[in-house]
Amino acid sequence: MTLIDGKAIAQEVRHEIRAEVAEWVAAGHEAPGLATVLVGDDPASAVYVGGKQKACAEVGMRGFDHRLAADTSEDEVKRLLHQLNEDPAVSGILLQLPPPPHIDGPKLTEEIAPGKDVDGLTPISTGLLHKNLPGLRPCTPLGCMELLKRHDVDLQGAEAVVVGRSDLVGKPISALLLQANATVTTAHSRTKDLAEVCRRADVLVAAVGVTHLIKGDWVKEGAVVIDVGMNRLDGKLTGDVEFEAASERARLITPVPGGVGPMTIAMLLRNTLQAAKAAAAA
Protein backbone atom coordinates (compact mmCIF):
# COMPACT_ATOMS: atom_id res chain seq x y z
CA MET A 1 0.00 0.00 0.00
CA THR A 2 1.14 3.50 -0.86
CA LEU A 3 -0.17 6.53 0.96
CA ILE A 4 -1.48 9.38 -1.17
CA ASP A 5 0.20 12.37 0.39
CA GLY A 6 -2.29 15.16 -0.20
CA LYS A 7 -0.24 17.63 1.77
CA ALA A 8 2.82 17.14 -0.44
CA ILE A 9 0.78 17.14 -3.67
CA ALA A 10 -1.10 20.29 -2.63
CA GLN A 11 2.25 21.94 -1.93
CA GLU A 12 3.50 20.88 -5.37
CA VAL A 13 0.38 22.32 -7.02
CA ARG A 14 0.76 25.57 -5.11
CA HIS A 15 4.39 25.87 -6.25
CA GLU A 16 3.30 25.36 -9.84
CA ILE A 17 0.58 27.97 -9.48
CA ARG A 18 3.04 30.43 -7.98
CA ALA A 19 5.33 29.97 -10.98
CA GLU A 20 2.41 30.31 -13.39
CA VAL A 21 1.19 33.48 -11.68
CA ALA A 22 4.70 34.98 -11.85
CA GLU A 23 4.86 34.16 -15.55
CA TRP A 24 1.40 35.70 -16.09
CA VAL A 25 2.38 38.89 -14.31
CA ALA A 26 5.74 39.02 -16.11
CA ALA A 27 3.79 38.91 -19.38
CA GLY A 28 2.18 42.21 -18.39
CA HIS A 29 -1.07 41.05 -16.79
CA GLU A 30 -2.48 42.08 -13.46
CA ALA A 31 -2.06 39.44 -10.75
CA PRO A 32 -5.25 37.35 -10.37
CA GLY A 33 -7.40 38.48 -7.44
CA LEU A 34 -9.57 36.42 -5.09
CA ALA A 35 -12.37 38.14 -3.19
CA THR A 36 -13.69 36.33 -0.15
CA VAL A 37 -16.92 37.41 1.50
CA LEU A 38 -17.54 36.43 5.10
CA VAL A 39 -20.76 37.43 6.83
CA GLY A 40 -20.76 37.19 10.61
CA ASP A 41 -18.07 35.99 12.97
CA ASP A 42 -18.31 32.21 13.00
CA PRO A 43 -14.79 31.28 14.21
CA ALA A 44 -14.41 28.22 11.94
CA SER A 45 -15.46 30.24 8.88
CA ALA A 46 -13.01 32.98 9.84
CA VAL A 47 -10.22 30.40 9.99
CA TYR A 48 -11.15 29.01 6.54
CA VAL A 49 -11.30 32.47 4.98
CA GLY A 50 -8.00 33.41 6.61
CA GLY A 51 -6.38 30.28 5.20
CA LYS A 52 -7.63 31.05 1.71
CA GLN A 53 -6.39 34.63 1.83
CA LYS A 54 -3.01 33.51 3.14
CA ALA A 55 -2.71 30.90 0.38
CA CYS A 56 -3.58 33.57 -2.16
CA ALA A 57 -0.82 35.87 -0.98
CA GLU A 58 1.71 33.02 -1.01
CA VAL A 59 1.21 32.36 -4.71
CA GLY A 60 1.35 36.05 -5.61
CA MET A 61 -2.37 36.66 -6.05
CA ARG A 62 -4.20 39.65 -4.69
CA GLY A 63 -6.69 39.08 -1.92
CA PHE A 64 -9.83 41.09 -1.23
CA ASP A 65 -11.00 40.12 2.22
CA HIS A 66 -14.55 41.36 2.81
CA ARG A 67 -15.91 40.82 6.30
CA LEU A 68 -19.46 41.93 6.98
CA ALA A 69 -21.29 42.18 10.29
CA ALA A 70 -23.55 39.29 11.27
CA ASP A 71 -26.64 41.46 10.85
CA THR A 72 -25.83 42.52 7.27
CA SER A 73 -28.94 42.20 5.10
CA GLU A 74 -29.17 39.83 2.15
CA ASP A 75 -29.55 42.86 -0.12
CA GLU A 76 -26.34 44.39 1.11
CA VAL A 77 -24.43 41.17 0.49
CA LYS A 78 -26.01 40.97 -2.94
CA ARG A 79 -24.89 44.52 -3.72
CA LEU A 80 -21.33 43.66 -2.70
CA LEU A 81 -21.35 40.55 -4.89
CA HIS A 82 -22.58 42.58 -7.88
CA GLN A 83 -19.86 45.16 -7.24
CA LEU A 84 -17.23 42.38 -7.17
CA ASN A 85 -18.72 40.93 -10.38
CA GLU A 86 -18.03 44.28 -12.05
CA ASP A 87 -14.56 44.81 -10.59
CA PRO A 88 -11.87 43.83 -13.11
CA ALA A 89 -9.30 43.37 -10.32
CA VAL A 90 -11.41 40.52 -8.92
CA SER A 91 -10.90 37.26 -10.85
CA GLY A 92 -12.76 35.01 -8.45
CA ILE A 93 -15.40 35.44 -5.74
CA LEU A 94 -16.07 33.14 -2.85
CA LEU A 95 -18.99 33.55 -0.47
CA GLN A 96 -18.01 31.62 2.65
CA LEU A 97 -20.81 29.27 3.70
CA PRO A 98 -22.77 28.98 5.88
CA PRO A 99 -23.81 32.61 6.45
CA PRO A 100 -25.99 33.60 9.42
CA PRO A 101 -29.46 32.03 9.33
CA HIS A 102 -31.29 35.11 7.98
CA ILE A 103 -29.29 34.76 4.75
CA ASP A 104 -29.93 32.11 2.08
CA GLY A 105 -26.33 31.22 1.22
CA PRO A 106 -26.83 28.94 -1.80
CA LYS A 107 -29.36 31.42 -3.27
CA LEU A 108 -26.93 34.35 -2.81
CA THR A 109 -24.14 32.34 -4.39
CA GLU A 110 -26.17 32.40 -7.61
CA GLU A 111 -25.50 36.16 -7.77
CA ILE A 112 -21.82 35.47 -8.48
CA ALA A 113 -21.00 35.85 -12.19
CA PRO A 114 -20.33 32.39 -13.72
CA GLY A 115 -16.84 33.48 -14.83
CA LYS A 116 -15.90 34.34 -11.23
CA ASP A 117 -17.58 31.37 -9.51
CA VAL A 118 -14.31 29.82 -8.28
CA ASP A 119 -16.19 27.54 -5.89
CA GLY A 120 -17.99 26.10 -8.93
CA LEU A 121 -21.22 25.65 -7.02
CA THR A 122 -23.79 27.77 -8.86
CA PRO A 123 -26.42 26.07 -11.05
CA ILE A 124 -24.78 27.38 -14.19
CA SER A 125 -21.35 26.04 -13.19
CA THR A 126 -23.02 22.73 -12.31
CA GLY A 127 -24.66 22.67 -15.73
CA LEU A 128 -21.39 23.41 -17.51
CA LEU A 129 -19.72 20.59 -15.57
CA HIS A 130 -22.36 18.02 -16.43
CA LYS A 131 -22.45 19.12 -20.07
CA ASN A 132 -18.66 18.98 -20.17
CA LEU A 133 -18.46 22.62 -21.30
CA PRO A 134 -15.68 25.01 -20.25
CA GLY A 135 -16.26 26.41 -16.78
CA LEU A 136 -15.14 26.39 -13.16
CA ARG A 137 -15.49 23.09 -11.31
CA PRO A 138 -15.97 22.59 -7.54
CA CYS A 139 -12.64 22.53 -5.68
CA THR A 140 -12.81 19.37 -3.57
CA PRO A 141 -13.82 17.11 -6.50
CA LEU A 142 -11.07 18.71 -8.58
CA GLY A 143 -8.65 17.96 -5.73
CA CYS A 144 -9.65 14.28 -5.74
CA MET A 145 -9.07 14.09 -9.49
CA GLU A 146 -5.67 15.76 -9.12
CA LEU A 147 -4.61 13.16 -6.54
CA LEU A 148 -5.57 10.38 -8.96
CA LYS A 149 -3.75 12.12 -11.80
CA ARG A 150 -0.52 12.65 -9.85
CA HIS A 151 -0.50 8.94 -9.06
CA ASP A 152 -1.15 8.03 -12.70
CA VAL A 153 -4.31 6.11 -11.83
CA ASP A 154 -5.76 4.79 -15.07
CA LEU A 155 -9.44 5.72 -15.06
CA GLN A 156 -10.31 4.55 -18.60
CA GLY A 157 -12.99 1.92 -18.14
CA ALA A 158 -12.18 1.59 -14.45
CA GLU A 159 -15.07 0.75 -12.12
CA ALA A 160 -15.44 3.83 -9.95
CA VAL A 161 -17.82 3.87 -7.01
CA VAL A 162 -18.69 7.16 -5.33
CA VAL A 163 -20.44 6.80 -2.00
CA GLY A 164 -22.39 9.99 -1.35
CA ARG A 165 -24.41 12.25 -3.62
CA SER A 166 -23.97 15.75 -2.22
CA ASP A 167 -23.95 18.75 -4.54
CA LEU A 168 -20.61 19.73 -3.06
CA VAL A 169 -18.70 16.48 -3.57
CA GLY A 170 -20.53 13.27 -4.50
CA LYS A 171 -22.35 14.38 -7.63
CA PRO A 172 -19.58 16.54 -9.14
CA ILE A 173 -16.93 13.90 -8.56
CA SER A 174 -19.14 11.30 -10.23
CA ALA A 175 -19.37 13.68 -13.21
CA LEU A 176 -15.60 14.21 -13.35
CA LEU A 177 -14.89 10.47 -13.13
CA LEU A 178 -17.38 9.87 -15.93
CA GLN A 179 -15.61 12.46 -18.09
CA ALA A 180 -12.39 10.60 -17.41
CA ASN A 181 -14.08 7.55 -18.95
CA ALA A 182 -14.61 5.55 -15.77
CA THR A 183 -17.75 3.44 -15.39
CA VAL A 184 -19.28 5.31 -12.49
CA THR A 185 -21.67 4.09 -9.83
CA THR A 186 -23.14 6.59 -7.38
CA ALA A 187 -24.15 4.90 -4.14
CA HIS A 188 -25.79 6.43 -1.07
CA SER A 189 -27.81 5.85 2.07
CA ARG A 190 -30.56 4.05 0.16
CA THR A 191 -28.19 1.67 -1.61
CA LYS A 192 -29.25 -1.85 -0.78
CA ASP A 193 -25.97 -3.73 -0.43
CA LEU A 194 -23.37 -1.02 -0.01
CA ALA A 195 -20.64 -3.55 0.88
CA GLU A 196 -21.14 -5.40 -2.41
CA VAL A 197 -21.25 -2.19 -4.42
CA CYS A 198 -18.01 -0.96 -2.82
CA ARG A 199 -16.33 -4.31 -3.43
CA ARG A 200 -16.56 -3.87 -7.18
CA ALA A 201 -14.69 -0.56 -7.12
CA ASP A 202 -11.29 -0.15 -8.72
CA VAL A 203 -11.53 3.43 -7.49
CA LEU A 204 -13.58 4.00 -4.35
CA VAL A 205 -14.50 7.53 -3.29
CA ALA A 206 -16.10 7.97 0.13
CA ALA A 207 -17.92 11.26 0.61
CA VAL A 208 -20.67 10.75 3.14
CA GLY A 209 -19.46 12.27 6.38
CA VAL A 210 -20.01 9.20 8.54
CA THR A 211 -17.04 7.97 10.58
CA HIS A 212 -15.77 4.61 9.36
CA LEU A 213 -18.91 3.80 7.39
CA ILE A 214 -16.78 2.05 4.77
CA LYS A 215 -15.35 -1.12 6.29
CA GLY A 216 -11.91 -2.39 5.45
CA ASP A 217 -13.21 -5.59 3.89
CA TRP A 218 -15.43 -3.59 1.50
CA VAL A 219 -12.25 -2.53 -0.29
CA LYS A 220 -11.28 -4.64 -3.28
CA GLU A 221 -7.72 -5.96 -3.26
CA GLY A 222 -5.60 -3.42 -5.15
CA ALA A 223 -8.21 -0.66 -5.21
CA VAL A 224 -7.52 3.06 -4.98
CA VAL A 225 -9.35 4.68 -2.06
CA ILE A 226 -10.11 8.41 -1.82
CA ASP A 227 -11.58 9.41 1.52
CA VAL A 228 -13.27 12.81 1.46
CA GLY A 229 -14.75 12.39 4.96
CA MET A 230 -13.78 14.86 7.68
CA ASN A 231 -15.40 13.63 10.85
CA ARG A 232 -14.59 14.24 14.50
CA LEU A 233 -14.14 11.12 16.61
CA ASP A 234 -12.98 11.54 20.22
CA GLY A 235 -11.53 14.93 19.30
CA LYS A 236 -9.58 13.51 16.37
CA LEU A 237 -10.21 14.03 12.66
CA THR A 238 -11.19 10.79 10.91
CA GLY A 239 -12.47 9.80 7.50
CA ASP A 240 -15.39 7.77 6.20
CA VAL A 241 -13.16 4.73 5.67
CA GLU A 242 -11.77 2.31 8.27
CA PHE A 243 -8.27 3.36 7.39
CA GLU A 244 -6.18 0.62 9.05
CA ALA A 245 -8.13 -2.31 7.65
CA ALA A 246 -8.62 -0.66 4.28
CA SER A 247 -4.89 0.04 3.85
CA GLU A 248 -4.18 -3.67 4.01
CA ARG A 249 -6.16 -4.17 0.82
CA ALA A 250 -5.85 -0.86 -1.05
CA ARG A 251 -3.06 -0.15 -3.51
CA LEU A 252 -3.31 3.58 -2.90
CA ILE A 253 -5.21 5.35 -0.13
CA THR A 254 -5.61 8.87 1.22
CA PRO A 255 -5.16 9.42 4.95
CA VAL A 256 -7.44 11.74 6.94
CA PRO A 257 -6.13 14.30 7.70
CA GLY A 258 -3.50 14.97 5.04
CA GLY A 259 -5.27 13.45 2.05
CA VAL A 260 -8.02 15.26 0.18
CA GLY A 261 -8.27 18.13 2.68
CA PRO A 262 -5.20 20.14 1.64
CA MET A 263 -6.15 19.89 -2.04
CA THR A 264 -9.26 22.07 -1.78
CA ILE A 265 -7.42 25.38 -1.32
CA ALA A 266 -4.85 24.43 -3.97
CA MET A 267 -7.69 23.89 -6.45
CA LEU A 268 -9.32 27.17 -5.39
CA LEU A 269 -6.10 28.93 -6.33
CA ARG A 270 -5.98 27.11 -9.64
CA ASN A 271 -9.59 28.09 -10.35
CA THR A 272 -8.78 31.71 -9.58
CA LEU A 273 -5.87 31.67 -12.01
CA GLN A 274 -8.05 29.95 -14.63
CA ALA A 275 -10.75 32.59 -14.14
CA ALA A 276 -8.22 35.40 -14.55
CA LYS A 277 -6.91 33.90 -17.77
CA ALA A 278 -10.41 33.29 -19.14
CA ALA A 279 -11.40 36.88 -18.32
CA ALA A 280 -8.30 38.20 -20.11
CA ALA A 281 -9.10 36.07 -23.17
CA ALA A 282 -12.75 37.18 -23.31
Place this chain on the structure above:
Amino acid sequence: MTLIDGKAIAQEVRHEIRAEVAEWVAAGHEAPGLATVLVGDDPASAVYVGGKQKACAEVGMRGFDHRLAADTSEDEVKRLLHQLNEDPAVSGILLQLPPPPHIDGPKLTEEIAPGKDVDGLTPISTGLLHKNLPGLRPCTPLGCMELLKRHDVDLQGAEAVVVGRSDLVGKPISALLLQANATVTTAHSRTKDLAEVCRRADVLVAAVGVTHLIKGDWVKEGAVVIDVGMNRLDGKLTGDVEFEAASERARLITPVPGGVGPMTIAMLLRNTLQAAKAAAAA
Protein backbone atom coordinates in the same frame (compact mmCIF):
# COMPACT_ATOMS: atom_id res chain seq x y z
CA MET B 1 -42.97 -10.42 -19.49
CA THR B 2 -45.19 -7.37 -19.77
CA LEU B 3 -44.79 -4.85 -22.54
CA ILE B 4 -44.55 -1.20 -21.53
CA ASP B 5 -47.00 0.40 -23.91
CA GLY B 6 -45.54 3.86 -24.39
CA LYS B 7 -48.15 4.78 -26.95
CA ALA B 8 -51.02 4.13 -24.53
CA ILE B 9 -49.26 5.82 -21.61
CA ALA B 10 -48.41 8.87 -23.71
CA GLN B 11 -52.06 9.06 -24.73
CA GLU B 12 -53.09 8.87 -21.08
CA VAL B 13 -50.68 11.67 -20.16
CA ARG B 14 -51.94 13.81 -23.01
CA HIS B 15 -55.53 13.33 -21.85
CA GLU B 16 -54.54 14.37 -18.34
CA ILE B 17 -52.75 17.45 -19.69
CA ARG B 18 -55.77 18.39 -21.78
CA ALA B 19 -57.97 18.23 -18.68
CA GLU B 20 -55.44 20.23 -16.67
CA VAL B 21 -55.16 22.89 -19.39
CA ALA B 22 -58.97 23.18 -19.52
CA GLU B 23 -59.07 23.63 -15.75
CA TRP B 24 -56.29 26.23 -15.92
CA VAL B 25 -58.11 28.19 -18.59
CA ALA B 26 -61.45 27.86 -16.76
CA ALA B 27 -59.74 29.44 -13.74
CA GLY B 28 -59.18 32.55 -15.83
CA HIS B 29 -55.64 32.01 -17.13
CA GLU B 30 -54.45 32.28 -20.70
CA ALA B 31 -53.87 28.90 -22.36
CA PRO B 32 -50.18 27.90 -22.22
CA GLY B 33 -48.35 28.64 -25.46
CA LEU B 34 -45.51 26.72 -27.13
CA ALA B 35 -43.28 28.50 -29.62
CA THR B 36 -41.29 26.30 -31.97
CA VAL B 37 -38.47 27.73 -34.04
CA LEU B 38 -37.38 25.86 -37.14
CA VAL B 39 -34.53 27.21 -39.26
CA GLY B 40 -34.25 25.76 -42.75
CA ASP B 41 -36.29 23.08 -44.44
CA ASP B 42 -34.88 19.76 -43.25
CA PRO B 43 -37.87 17.46 -43.90
CA ALA B 44 -37.41 15.34 -40.75
CA SER B 45 -37.21 18.47 -38.57
CA ALA B 46 -40.33 19.85 -40.25
CA VAL B 47 -42.19 16.63 -39.42
CA TYR B 48 -41.06 16.80 -35.76
CA VAL B 49 -42.08 20.44 -35.41
CA GLY B 50 -45.41 19.72 -37.09
CA GLY B 51 -46.04 16.87 -34.63
CA LYS B 52 -45.29 19.10 -31.67
CA GLN B 53 -47.59 21.85 -32.90
CA LYS B 54 -50.38 19.38 -33.58
CA ALA B 55 -49.99 17.85 -30.11
CA CYS B 56 -50.14 21.34 -28.64
CA ALA B 57 -53.40 22.15 -30.35
CA GLU B 58 -54.92 18.83 -29.27
CA VAL B 59 -54.46 19.61 -25.58
CA GLY B 60 -55.79 23.15 -25.92
CA MET B 61 -52.47 24.99 -25.91
CA ARG B 62 -51.58 27.79 -28.26
CA GLY B 63 -48.89 27.15 -30.84
CA PHE B 64 -46.48 29.70 -32.29
CA ASP B 65 -44.90 28.07 -35.30
CA HIS B 66 -41.88 30.10 -36.44
CA ARG B 67 -40.22 28.91 -39.63
CA LEU B 68 -37.15 30.76 -40.81
CA ALA B 69 -35.31 30.50 -44.11
CA ALA B 70 -32.21 28.30 -44.20
CA ASP B 71 -29.98 31.34 -44.67
CA THR B 72 -31.29 33.20 -41.60
CA SER B 73 -28.35 34.58 -39.60
CA GLU B 74 -27.57 33.51 -36.06
CA ASP B 75 -28.27 37.07 -34.92
CA GLU B 76 -31.74 37.02 -36.43
CA VAL B 77 -32.58 33.76 -34.69
CA LYS B 78 -31.21 35.19 -31.47
CA ARG B 79 -33.43 38.25 -31.85
CA LEU B 80 -36.47 36.05 -32.35
CA LEU B 81 -35.62 34.00 -29.26
CA HIS B 82 -35.25 37.16 -27.17
CA GLN B 83 -38.59 38.41 -28.46
CA LEU B 84 -40.21 35.09 -27.50
CA ASN B 85 -38.53 35.30 -24.06
CA GLU B 86 -40.33 38.63 -23.53
CA ASP B 87 -43.69 37.54 -24.93
CA PRO B 88 -46.07 36.64 -22.07
CA ALA B 89 -48.22 34.54 -24.43
CA VAL B 90 -45.26 32.19 -24.94
CA SER B 91 -44.81 29.74 -22.04
CA GLY B 92 -42.23 27.53 -23.66
CA ILE B 93 -39.71 27.87 -26.48
CA LEU B 94 -38.18 25.07 -28.48
CA LEU B 95 -35.41 25.58 -31.01
CA GLN B 96 -35.57 22.54 -33.28
CA LEU B 97 -32.11 20.96 -33.64
CA PRO B 98 -30.04 20.59 -35.71
CA PRO B 99 -30.16 23.97 -37.48
CA PRO B 100 -28.24 24.58 -40.74
CA PRO B 101 -24.45 24.29 -40.30
CA HIS B 102 -23.76 28.05 -40.11
CA ILE B 103 -25.73 28.18 -36.86
CA ASP B 104 -24.44 26.88 -33.51
CA GLY B 105 -27.63 25.23 -32.22
CA PRO B 106 -26.62 24.35 -28.66
CA LYS B 107 -25.08 27.82 -28.20
CA LEU B 108 -28.25 29.53 -29.48
CA THR B 109 -30.37 27.38 -27.19
CA GLU B 110 -28.65 29.12 -24.28
CA GLU B 111 -30.46 32.32 -25.31
CA ILE B 112 -33.77 30.78 -24.23
CA ALA B 113 -34.88 32.07 -20.82
CA PRO B 114 -34.53 29.26 -18.21
CA GLY B 115 -38.23 29.51 -17.33
CA LYS B 116 -39.18 28.82 -20.96
CA ASP B 117 -36.59 26.14 -21.69
CA VAL B 118 -39.14 23.34 -22.19
CA ASP B 119 -36.52 21.11 -23.80
CA GLY B 120 -34.52 21.37 -20.54
CA LEU B 121 -31.21 21.36 -22.38
CA THR B 122 -29.53 24.66 -21.47
CA PRO B 123 -26.63 24.67 -18.98
CA ILE B 124 -28.76 26.35 -16.35
CA SER B 125 -31.55 23.76 -16.68
CA THR B 126 -28.89 21.04 -16.53
CA GLY B 127 -27.49 22.61 -13.35
CA LEU B 128 -30.94 22.83 -11.75
CA LEU B 129 -31.53 19.17 -12.58
CA HIS B 130 -28.26 17.97 -11.06
CA LYS B 131 -28.72 20.16 -7.99
CA ASN B 132 -32.28 18.89 -7.65
CA LEU B 133 -33.66 22.43 -7.76
CA PRO B 134 -37.00 23.36 -9.39
CA GLY B 135 -36.69 23.66 -13.16
CA LEU B 136 -37.55 22.12 -16.50
CA ARG B 137 -36.09 18.67 -17.20
CA PRO B 138 -35.28 17.15 -20.62
CA CYS B 139 -38.31 15.47 -22.18
CA THR B 140 -37.05 12.00 -23.15
CA PRO B 141 -35.55 11.25 -19.70
CA LEU B 142 -38.78 12.51 -18.11
CA GLY B 143 -40.66 10.16 -20.41
CA CYS B 144 -38.58 7.18 -19.25
CA MET B 145 -39.27 8.06 -15.63
CA GLU B 146 -42.98 8.37 -16.34
CA LEU B 147 -43.06 4.88 -17.88
CA LEU B 148 -41.42 3.48 -14.72
CA LYS B 149 -43.84 5.39 -12.52
CA ARG B 150 -46.97 4.22 -14.36
CA HIS B 151 -45.77 0.65 -13.90
CA ASP B 152 -45.07 1.23 -10.19
CA VAL B 153 -41.43 0.22 -10.56
CA ASP B 154 -39.83 0.55 -7.14
CA LEU B 155 -36.62 2.53 -7.65
CA GLN B 156 -35.62 2.92 -3.98
CA GLY B 157 -32.23 1.25 -3.69
CA ALA B 158 -32.70 -0.50 -7.03
CA GLU B 159 -29.58 -1.12 -9.10
CA ALA B 160 -30.06 1.03 -12.17
CA VAL B 161 -27.65 0.86 -15.09
CA VAL B 162 -27.77 3.51 -17.79
CA VAL B 163 -25.82 2.65 -20.92
CA GLY B 164 -24.92 5.89 -22.67
CA ARG B 165 -23.85 9.28 -21.39
CA SER B 166 -25.27 11.80 -23.83
CA ASP B 167 -26.34 15.23 -22.61
CA LEU B 168 -29.74 14.58 -24.15
CA VAL B 169 -30.57 11.26 -22.51
CA GLY B 170 -27.89 9.27 -20.68
CA LYS B 171 -26.66 11.83 -18.18
CA PRO B 172 -30.03 13.40 -17.32
CA ILE B 173 -31.70 10.03 -16.86
CA SER B 174 -28.88 8.95 -14.54
CA ALA B 175 -29.57 12.11 -12.52
CA LEU B 176 -33.33 11.46 -12.37
CA LEU B 177 -32.83 7.83 -11.31
CA LEU B 178 -30.42 8.99 -8.59
CA GLN B 179 -33.02 11.45 -7.32
CA ALA B 180 -35.47 8.56 -7.19
CA ASN B 181 -32.99 6.88 -4.82
CA ALA B 182 -31.71 4.21 -7.19
CA THR B 183 -28.05 3.18 -7.04
CA VAL B 184 -27.02 4.39 -10.48
CA THR B 185 -24.22 3.16 -12.71
CA THR B 186 -23.49 5.06 -15.91
CA ALA B 187 -21.82 2.81 -18.47
CA HIS B 188 -20.60 3.69 -21.96
CA SER B 189 -18.34 2.77 -24.84
CA ARG B 190 -15.25 2.63 -22.61
CA THR B 191 -16.85 0.35 -20.03
CA LYS B 192 -14.70 -2.75 -19.74
CA ASP B 193 -17.20 -5.55 -19.25
CA LEU B 194 -20.49 -4.08 -20.39
CA ALA B 195 -22.23 -7.48 -20.26
CA GLU B 196 -21.38 -7.89 -16.58
CA VAL B 197 -22.38 -4.33 -15.73
CA CYS B 198 -25.74 -4.77 -17.47
CA ARG B 199 -26.33 -8.08 -15.71
CA ARG B 200 -26.45 -6.39 -12.33
CA ALA B 201 -29.25 -4.04 -13.36
CA ASP B 202 -32.70 -4.21 -11.80
CA VAL B 203 -33.51 -1.34 -14.15
CA LEU B 204 -31.58 -1.21 -17.41
CA VAL B 205 -31.75 1.87 -19.62
CA ALA B 206 -30.19 1.65 -23.07
CA ALA B 207 -29.46 5.00 -24.70
CA VAL B 208 -26.54 4.57 -27.06
CA GLY B 209 -28.00 4.49 -30.54
CA VAL B 210 -26.40 1.22 -31.62
CA THR B 211 -28.72 -1.46 -32.99
CA HIS B 212 -28.95 -4.47 -30.68
CA LEU B 213 -25.82 -3.57 -28.72
CA ILE B 214 -27.45 -4.95 -25.56
CA LYS B 215 -27.73 -8.72 -25.89
CA GLY B 216 -30.66 -10.65 -24.50
CA ASP B 217 -28.50 -12.58 -22.04
CA TRP B 218 -27.15 -9.33 -20.55
CA VAL B 219 -30.58 -8.79 -19.04
CA LYS B 220 -31.02 -9.99 -15.48
CA GLU B 221 -33.99 -12.29 -14.87
CA GLY B 222 -36.89 -10.06 -13.81
CA ALA B 223 -35.27 -6.76 -14.79
CA VAL B 224 -37.06 -3.74 -16.18
CA VAL B 225 -35.68 -2.67 -19.57
CA ILE B 226 -36.12 0.80 -21.05
CA ASP B 227 -34.84 1.06 -24.61
CA VAL B 228 -34.31 4.64 -25.76
CA GLY B 229 -32.58 3.59 -29.00
CA MET B 230 -34.13 4.60 -32.31
CA ASN B 231 -32.02 2.98 -35.00
CA ARG B 232 -32.78 2.06 -38.59
CA LEU B 233 -32.13 -1.55 -39.55
CA ASP B 234 -33.17 -2.72 -43.02
CA GLY B 235 -35.63 0.16 -43.19
CA LYS B 236 -37.21 -0.76 -39.87
CA LEU B 237 -36.97 1.13 -36.57
CA THR B 238 -35.14 -0.90 -33.91
CA GLY B 239 -33.79 -0.26 -30.44
CA ASP B 240 -30.45 -0.74 -28.69
CA VAL B 241 -31.67 -3.98 -27.08
CA GLU B 242 -32.09 -7.42 -28.67
CA PHE B 243 -35.79 -7.29 -28.00
CA GLU B 244 -36.83 -10.93 -28.56
CA ALA B 245 -34.14 -12.48 -26.39
CA ALA B 246 -34.37 -9.74 -23.76
CA SER B 247 -38.14 -10.14 -23.40
CA GLU B 248 -37.66 -13.73 -22.31
CA ARG B 249 -35.82 -12.50 -19.21
CA ALA B 250 -37.23 -9.04 -18.53
CA ARG B 251 -40.23 -8.48 -16.29
CA LEU B 252 -41.12 -5.26 -18.11
CA ILE B 253 -39.71 -4.01 -21.40
CA THR B 254 -40.35 -1.17 -23.84
CA PRO B 255 -40.75 -2.04 -27.51
CA VAL B 256 -39.19 0.09 -30.27
CA PRO B 257 -41.20 1.73 -31.75
CA GLY B 258 -44.05 2.38 -29.32
CA GLY B 259 -42.06 2.55 -26.10
CA VAL B 260 -40.12 5.62 -25.08
CA GLY B 261 -40.63 7.44 -28.38
CA PRO B 262 -44.23 8.61 -27.92
CA MET B 263 -43.44 9.90 -24.41
CA THR B 264 -41.16 12.73 -25.55
CA ILE B 265 -43.90 14.95 -26.96
CA ALA B 266 -46.20 14.17 -24.01
CA MET B 267 -43.47 15.39 -21.64
CA LEU B 268 -42.88 18.48 -23.79
CA LEU B 269 -46.54 19.35 -23.32
CA ARG B 270 -46.28 18.77 -19.60
CA ASN B 271 -43.18 20.99 -19.43
CA THR B 272 -45.04 23.73 -21.30
CA LEU B 273 -47.91 23.58 -18.84
CA GLN B 274 -45.47 23.56 -15.93
CA ALA B 275 -43.67 26.61 -17.39
CA ALA B 276 -46.98 28.46 -17.79
CA LYS B 277 -47.93 27.77 -14.19
CA ALA B 278 -44.51 28.77 -12.87
CA ALA B 279 -44.62 32.00 -14.87
CA ALA B 280 -48.07 32.82 -13.46
CA ALA B 281 -46.82 32.16 -9.91
CA ALA B 282 -43.71 34.33 -10.34
